[in-house]
Amino acid sequence: MKRIGLLAAAIVAVSPANGPASVAGQDKVVIRSVPIGNLKVVDPIWTTAYITRNHAYMVWDTLFALDADNKPQPQMVDTWSVSPDKLTYTFTLRDGLKWHDGGAVTAADCVASIKRWGARDGMGQALMSYTAALEPVDAKTFRLVLKEPVGFVIEALAKIDSNVPFMMPERIAKTDPNEQITEVIGSGPFRFVANEWVPGSKVVYEKFKDYVPRKEPPSQAAGGKVVYVDRVESIYMPDHGVAMAALASGELDLHESPATDLLKLVEGNPAVVVVPNDKLGYQLFMVLNHLHPPFNNKAVRQALLSGIRQEEFLTAMTGDPKRFTICGAVYGCGLPNESKAGVEPLLHPDPETAKSLLQAAGALGAKVTLMDPTDNDLHSAALVAAQTLRRMGFVVEVVAMDWSTLIQRRASKAPPEQGGWNVFVTNATATGTANPLTNNFVKNCDQAWYGWPCDPRIVEAGRQWALATEPAKQHQLIDELQGLHMENVTNVPLGMYRPTIIYRKELSGIIPAPAIFYWNIKKKH
Amino acid sequence: MWGYIARRLLATIPVVAIVALVVFSILHVAPGDPAALIAGDQATPEQIAAIRGKLRLDLPLYEQFALWLGNALHGDLGTSIFSNRPVATLFLQRLEPTVALAVMTAVVAVVLAVPAGVLAAWRAGSLIDRAVMGMAVLGFAFPVFVVGYILIYLFAMKLRILPIQGYRPIAEGFWPFLQHLVLPSLALGLSFMALIARITRASMLEVLGQDYIRTARAKGLPTRRLLFNHALPNAAVPIVTIIGVGVALLLGGVVVTESVFAIPGVGRLVVDAILARDYPVIQGVLLIFSLTYVAVNLIVDLIYVLIDPRISYRGGS
Numbered sequence: 001m002k003r004i005g006l007l008a009a010a011i012v013a014v015s016p017a018n019g020p021a022s023v024a025g026q027d028k029v030v031i032r033s034v035p036i037g038n039l040k041v042v043d044p045i046w047t048t049a050y051i052t053r054n055h056a057y058m059v060w061d062t063l064f065a066l067d068a069d070n071k072p073q074p075q076m077v078d079t080w081s082v083s084p085d086k087l088t089y090t091f092t093l094r095d096g097l098k099w100h101d102g103g104a105v106t107a108a109d110c111v112a113s114i115k116r117w118g119a120r121d122g123m124g125q126a127l128m129s130y131t132a133a134l135e136p137v138d139a140k141t142f143r144l145v146l147k148e149p150v151g152f153v154i155e156a157l158a159k160i161d162s163n164v165p166f167m168m169p170e171r172i173a174k175t176d177p178n179e180q181i182t183e184v185i186g187s188g189p190f191r192f193v194a195n196e197w198v199p200g201s202k203v204v205y206e207k208f209k210d211y212v213p214r215k216e217p218p219s220q221a222a223g224g225k226v227v228y229v230d231r232v233e234s235i236y237m238p239d240h241g242v243a244m245a246a247l248a249s250g251e252l253d254l255h256e257s258p259a260t261d262l263l264k265l266v267e268g269n270p271a272v273v274v275v276p277n278d279k280l281g282y283q284l285f286m287v288l289n290h291l292h293p294p295f296n297n298k299a300v301r302q303a304l305l306s307g308i309r310q311e312e313f314l315t316a317m318t319g320d321p322k323r324f325t326i327c328g329a330v331y332g333c334g335l336p337n338e339s340k341a342g343v344e345p346l347l348h349p350d351p352e353t354a355k356s357l358l359q360a361a362g363a364l365g366a367k368v369t370l371m372d373p374t375d376n377d378l379h380s381a382a383l384v385a386a387q388t389l390r391r392m393g394f395v396v397e398v399v400a401m402d403w404s405t406l407i408q409r410r411a412s413k414a415p416p417e418q419g420g421w422n423v424f425v426t427n428a429t430a431t432g433t434a435n436p437l438t439n440n441f442v443k444n445c446d447q448a449w450y451g452w453p454c455d456p457r458i459v460e461a462g463r464q465w466a467l468a469t470e471p472a473k474q475h476q477l478i479d480e481l482q483g484l485h486m487e488n489v490t491n492v493p494l495g496m497y498r499p500t501i502i503y504r505k506e507l508s509g510i511i512p513a514p515a516i517f518y519w520n521i522k523k524k525h
Numbered sequence: 526m527w528g529y530i531a532r533r534l535l536a537t538i539p540v541v542a543i544v545a546l547v548v549f550s551i552l553h554v555a556p557g558d559p560a561a562l563i564a565g566d567q568a569t570p571e572q573i574a575a576i577r578g579k580l581r582l583d584l585p586l587y588e589q590f591a592l593w594l595g596n597a598l599h600g601d602l603g604t605s606i607f608s609n610r611p612v613a614t615l616f617l618q619r620l621e622p623t624v625a626l627a628v629m630t631a632v633v634a635v636v637l638a639v640p641a642g643v644l645a646a647w648r649a650g651s652l653i654d655r656a657v658m659g660m661a662v663l664g665f666a667f668p669v670f671v672v673g674y675i676l677i678y679l680f681a682m683k684l685r686i687l688p689i690q691g692y693r694p695i696a697e698g699f700w701p702f703l704q705h706l707v708l709p710s711l712a713l714g715l716s717f718m719a720l721i722a723r724i725t726r727a728s729m730l731e732v733l734g735q736d737y738i739r740t741a742r743a744k745g746l747p748t749r750r751l752l753f754n755h756a757l758p759n760a761a762v763p764i765v766t767i768i769g770v771g772v773a774l775l776l777g778g779v780v781v782t783e784s785v786f787a788i789p790g791v792g793r794l795v796v797d798a799i800l801a802r803d804y805p806v807i808q809g810v811l812l813i814f815s816l817t818y819v820a821v822n823l824i825v826d827l828i829y830v831l832i833d834p835r836i837s838y839r840g841g842s
Binding site: 120182202237241242251402405409428432440447 | 576
């Protein structure tokens with residue numbers, strides 16, 4: 001017995017993460033949840049990973065945020081103004097904003113944070129390219145001066161998708177944007193408990209008692225962020241079945257990303273709520289390689305629009321028609337920049353038309369290399385893509401690989417038979433594809449994403465949209481862009497789907513949003 | 526003896542060096558780009574290249590290996606590309622759950638399987654023998670995760686006497702610590718028990734057929750003393766070998782069990798690192814694994830001397 005005790009003591013002595021802090025959590029109101037992924041990177045500017053963005057919403061705050069109608073609202077900003085010539089934006093911070101280490105939030109912190117974000121984020125880079133000056137005026141006020149008027153300043157600062165422009169202390173924000181920050185100090189409603197972080201397993205947040213919430217009610221990422229719990233333990237569980245069982249039995253409170261095929265295990269449970277929490281969800285799309293045959297031929301790409309049945313892809317992803325939307329809008333359906341220009345073939349597919357178009361283009365029987373990420377949810381969509389393409393008359397080679405290999409191989413411009421590719425399926429949050437500046441996936445020519453589409457008209461129309469300050473002009477340009485994307489088939493929209501969350505009925509106040517926000521949540525105990 | 530130990534320790538160096546080189550080579554030949562994973566879907570090629578440069582992943586491979594090896598020789602296993610934490614810290618965080626699970630599994634397996642194997646050998650051909658060997662076959666046949674699910678369903682969901690998942694450090698109390706280890710160690714231990722029981726039975730059968738055992742039985746020695754004081758020590762060498770190999774494998778992390786029961790062990794650390802191409806973590810932890818295997822094998826060889834006085838390592842034997 002003595003030897004076992006000595007062994008146990010030795011083990012504890014070399015386990016720095018397992019200390020009394022865990023024991024202290026037992027008397028507090030604690031939410032135990034399963035996150036969407038494995039938090040490895042804590043810097044939301046260094047990576048666009050959604051798990052890092054979700055983590056960042058806990059500990060950092062933003063100058064503006066999107067409300068439930070996806071309209072920007074002030075968050076850390078108290079008041080702001082725009083000069084009559086639309087060149088100078090002046091922002092004043094709210095009173096009482098503090099960092100987790102006790103210091104006051106200042107304008108200099110915000111200036112440094114915007115600059116770091118602007119060095120990495122696409123929309124931020126666009127903003128910085130139009131910026132003549134960005135400087136503090138006094139401790140709580142800073143000014144952004146543009147070279148010419150643009151219509152997206154506030155939208156950029158309210159961005160909800162990665163990279164979100166989170167505000168950090170100046171000393172941290174001055175970290176090289178290509179290096180990861182080493183401290184997680186924010187002004188958000190929770191603080192990160194660094195000594196309890198087990199990367200890949202557990203992240204712990206505690207309520208930040210000095211946080212000053214806005215007075216408005218919460219609305220998506222905007223409004224008052226009032227915290228009603230003491231602690232949130234985010235526990236990564238790779239086994240979905242066990243996670244379901246743990247939630248059903250009360251060992252867990254919330255699962256942010258349950259496996260859709262296992263939802264039936266809890267749907268009849270009176271203690272569990274099953275609901276799609278993000279009303280917009282994800283956009284699914286097929287990425288085509290415009291550099292190599294057969295998809296370097298516009299006619300072949302256009303044939304795809306008639307051969308795709310979005311319902312098949314979306315059923316494979318969600319299994320439930322209530323959770324998906326047939327949608328051909330490149331900038332998303334249900335969003336401010338929704339357009340229906342050119343979507344007819346997608347909404348009314350006709351395989352015979354597709355085949356005849358392919359025949360006319362001389363592409364029947366053409367070989368297509370499809371990348372299939374077998375360790376990812378997109379695997380099911382990849383299999384549907386393979387079958388769809390075969391049905392149309394292509395000869396499809398499905399190359400199975402893990403996600404890490406796919407993201408390396410997709411960067412290859414080599415021909416498919418030399419390590420390149422023709423097609424893969426991927427997704428993005430609807431809010432991340434909502435406008436021409438955030439939607440990197442449909443940018444063209446020099447700014448093109450993988451697939452390398454190039455239609456200079458799209459580049460010019462996108463540039464005009466960024467400069468447009470009148471809503472009517474913006475809508476007109478969106479219609480033009482949508483039409484051009486469908487004509488050139490930048491990529492093939494496969495519809496939108498909403499992921500589901502599950503949680504125990506002891507919880508209430510979960511805000512509908514693309515991420516789970518732990519403010520406003522109450523737990524009966 | 527000390528000379529033998531010293532020679533074995535010296536032999537460790539080339540073994541570990543070869544393991545390090547092979548692991549490094551395989552990692553960098555395999556496809557995957559951690560810089561692209563970090564940068565995310567929206568990153569430009571220039572941004573990915575910048576991150577690659579900062580992480581020194583754009584250096585020639587020989588230079589990357591030399592840097593890593595040089596640091597490793599000074600006790601620095603590097604820093605995780607993703608979490609920016611020292612590999613040693615990440616490993617130590619996972620050590621307690623892994624060691625706890627390994628020890629508990631080994632104890633449960635040995636305590637149950639060795640007597641079962643002895644009994645099966647003593648009653649060879651009987652119903653008891655068939656039952657023990659039948660259980661051993663089932664132990665091999667059922668995958669760990671299936672056993673895990675069955676145990677969770679019975680003991681955690683239906684009977685509600687044990688938790689479904691998770692790990693509690695021993696600092697949070699011995700009983701919660703033990704509670705959370707019972708099901709995973711049973712699930713993991715089943716195949717280990719099967720192996721130990723079969724080896725024990727086979728080894729005991731060989732010993733029980735020896736003349737000295739027949740003599741001892743003829744002289745009226747009680748059965749228990751015969752089996753456990755005379756036969757088992759003589760049959761122990763292969764049993765100890767298999768236990769040693771098993772413990773080394775357990776200490777290397779058992780990712781399926783850790784995944785099913787949400788135990789933050791070394792197995793999951795390595796698999797997650799492999800999927801993310803977190804090269805320093807993979808290289809560092811596999812280096813530790815190789816040292817662990819070498820150490821366990823050495824300990825097993827030294828235990829032979831304790832249990833079988835015929836074995837000696839003096840004078841080159």
